Amino acid sequence: MVCDNCRERDAVVHLTQIVESVVSQVHLCEQCAAARGIETTVAVPKHPLGDFLQAVQQQAAQLPGDAARCAYCGTSLRDFRASGRLGCAQCYGAFEQSLRELLRRVHGSTRHEGWRHEGGDPDVMEREATLVQLRTKLGKAVAGEAFEEAAALRDKIRGLE
Amino acid sequence: MSLDLSLLPDGGLQWLIGSGDHAGIVLSSRIRLARNLAGYAFPTRAREGERLRILHQLRTVTPGLASLKDAAFVRVDECSPLERQLLHERHLVSRELAGLDRGGQVAPTGAAVLVTGDTGVMVNEEDHLRLQVFRSGFDIPGALRQAERLDAELASVVPYAWHQEFGFLTACPTNTGTGLRASVLIHLPGLVLTQEIGKVLQGLQHMGLTYRGLYGEGSDVLGNLFQISNQTTLGRSEDDLSDQLVRVVQRVIEREEEARSVLVRDAGYIIEDKLWRAYGTLQHARNLPAEEAMNLLSGLRLASGMQLITGLSVYTLNKLLIFSQSAHLSHAAGRLLTDGEANLARARYVRQILANEARLPG
Numbered sequence: 001m002v003c004d005n006c007r008e009r010d011a012v013v014h015l016t017q018i019v020e021s022v023v024s025q026v027h028l029c030e031q032c033a034a035a036r037g038i039e040t041t042v043a044v045p046k047h048p049l050g051d052f053l054q055a056v057q058q059q060a061a062q063l064p065g066d067a068a069r070c071a072y073c074g075t076s077l078r079d080f081r082a083s084g085r086l087g088c089a090q091c092y093g094a095f096e097q098s099l100r101e102l103l104r105r106v107h108g109s110t111r112h113e114g115w116r117h118e119g120g121d122p123d124v125m126e127r128e129a130t131l132v133q134l135r136t137k138l139g140k141a142v143a144g145e146a147f148e149e150a151a152a153l154r155d156k157i158r159g160l161e
Numbered sequence: 162m163s164l165d166l167s168l169l170p171d172g173g174l175q176w177l178i179g180s181g182d183h184a185g186i187v188l189s190s191r192i193r194l195a196r197n198l199a200g201y202a203f204p205t206r207a208r209e210g211e212r213l214r215i216l217h218q219l220r221t222v223t224p225g226l227a228s229l230k231d232a233a234f235v236r237v238d239e240c241s242p243l244e245r246q247l248l249h250e251r252h253l254v255s256r257e258l259a260g261l262d263r264g265g266q267v268a269p270t271g272a273a274v275l276v277t278g279d280t281g282v283m284v285n286e287e288d289h290l291r292l293q294v295f296r297s298g299f300d301i302p303g304a305l306r307q308a309e310r311l312d313a314e315l316a317s318v319v320p321y322a323w324h325q326e327f328g329f330l331t332a333c334p335t336n337t338g339t340g341l342r343a344s345v346l347i348h349l350p351g352l353v354l355t356q357e358i359g360k361v362l363q364g365l366q367h368m369g370l371t372y373r374g375l376y377g378e379g380s381d382v383l384g385n386l387f388q389i390s391n392q393t394t395l396g397r398s399e400d401d402l403s404d405q406l407v408r409v410v411q412r413v414i415e416r417e418e419e420a421r422s423v424l425v426r427d428a429g430y431i432i433e434d435k436l437w438r439a440y441g442t443l444q445h446a447r448n449l450p451a452e453e454a455m456n457l458l459s460g461l462r463l464a465s466g467m468q469l470i471t472g473l474s475v476y477t478l479n480k481l482l483i484f485s486q487s488a489h490l491s492h493a494a495g496r497l498l499t500d501g502e503a504n505l506a507r508a509r510y511v512r513q514i515l516a517n518e519a520r521l522p523g
Contacts, residue, residue, distance in 0.1 A: 072202070073202045073203075073206050075206060083205070084333060085203065085205050085206075085287070085332045085333055086203065086332055086333075086334065087202055087203060087205075087206035087332075088201070088202040088203055088206060088322075089197060089199060089203075089322035089323075089324075089330045092324055092327060092330055092337075099327075099334060102334060103327065103334060103337060103338075103395060106334065106335055106393065106395075107337075107338065107393040107394065107395035107396050108393065108396055109395055109396025109397075110326060110327065110395065110396070111326055111395075111396060112324075112326065112327055112328025112329070112338045112339070112395060112396075113338075113396060113397055113398045113401075114338065114339040114341070114397075114398045114399045115309065115312065115339070115398075115399060117312075117313060117316035117317075117321065128199075128318075128319060128320045129320060131200060132199045132200030132320060133200075135200040135201065136200055139202070161214070161217070161218070161221075
């Protein structure tokens with residue numbers, strides 16, 4: 001079926017019009033339909049992660065590569081762009097500005113509304129909190145090649161574990 | 162290490178039992194929570210030593226937790242490729258944790274899984290912990306309550322990676338916040354045959370949901386089986402996200418039931434013929450490739466749902482689906498089968514189950 005308007009291209013839009021009780025059908029090609037202001041393409045939502053990474057790319061382009069690097073695990077925004085994965089919890093702080101924007105795009109919000117845990121056995125949690133601090137220091141010591149300090153920290157961690 | 166599946170409570174397959182609401186259409190309901198421990202890099206960035214320490218830490222604390230005290234512990238990184246494939250076919254571990262996404266030769270260091278009844282924890286997957294609860298049939302609220310208990314127990318002994326505003330922190334920001342994926346595995350042959358499925362799937366996206374194949378992310382839709390789940394994880398509570406899924410899936414079940422009625426009304430003998438042919442092929446075939454088996458088994462499930470073939474319980478249908486997969490056939494044979502051998506073994510297995518368990522009406 002050809003387009004009723006241009007008589008050239010195939011009609012892909014089939015409109016039923018009712019004017020003063022008279023029903024008529026109009027068949028239009030995509031271009032002629034668009035020219036009359038009729039939306040012909042269904043907006044298919046893109047994969048949110050695709051949008052997300054694209055936005056990261058735009059953000060990263062505005063920043064010098066090294067400035068956007070997590071001090072704890074060394075992940076850069078470029079790494080994140082390539083893999084779609086953050087390196088550690090601290091990345092959320094390092095890239096907070098970019099991530100807040102991106103989380104809003106993906107989820108429509110940045111504020112967690114779900115469960116919160118108040119914490120458990122105080123002794124266990126205190127030991128675990130100390131371990132968290134020690135492991136963070138260990139990561140930094142290894143990254144900074146302070147091996148003596150790293151060895152001492154590792155022994156402390158093993159003792160607590 | 163040789164994997165002794167008899168050590169896993171119910172073989173890790175309690176959900177196959179076929180109980181629960183709408184079990185003829187909804188095979189299983191699953192809740193997954195992504196969690197990370199504070200103080201370690203996420204698994205893909207963590208050094209091998211860190212991954213092993215995470216594993217050690219988990220092994221130390223989990224025996225004291227009510228939800229996991231009887232859990233079997235499997236070091237996935239010490240399993241053979243066949244054993245890892247087997248765990249994956251049982252939905253106990255993801256492709257990624259089984260190392261199947263990198264050719265299957267090795268699993269990531271420190272990859273492990275804890276399994277008990279309907280509950281499990283994957284360790285060192287994309288996130289340090291992936292808590293999961295499976296329920297037979299349509300029971301998202303039951304799975305969510307169980308997952309909540311397990312999560313609270315774990316949170317009392319290990320500190321989670323947490324952000325005051327963003328909530329639970331995950332390696333992929335699409336999981337940040339609740340870390341929740343609520344999903345159902347649903348059989349929709351009626352909507353596929355009436356060609357309504359496209360509209361239904363498009364509708365899901367507008368409702369903030371998404372769909373995948375039987376084996377999750379990146380897997381093909383086979384045998385008219387779809388996994389429907391939430392898409393976003395942040396800004397709404399776990400209950401809200403789950404309720405939304407339940408509401409939409411209820412509507413999808415109604416649409417599927419309507420489609421089946423339409424098929425019977427408008428094309429009764431065509432459908433009946435199609436299903437009986439599927440049944441005949443499964444009863445007599447000597448060579449049954451995996452994909453063909455999935456599609457024929459879908460026909461059998463529909464025939465059973467429409468009462469054309471009786472005497473097949475939902476449990477038998479679920480069992481046929483999982484135990485006719487390649488690694489299960491190899492496991493039963495006691496050696497690694499080639500694809501050709503697996504096709505013969507699959508045909509034999511299906512024939513045997515049908516001969517023993519199917520009964521014709523009247």
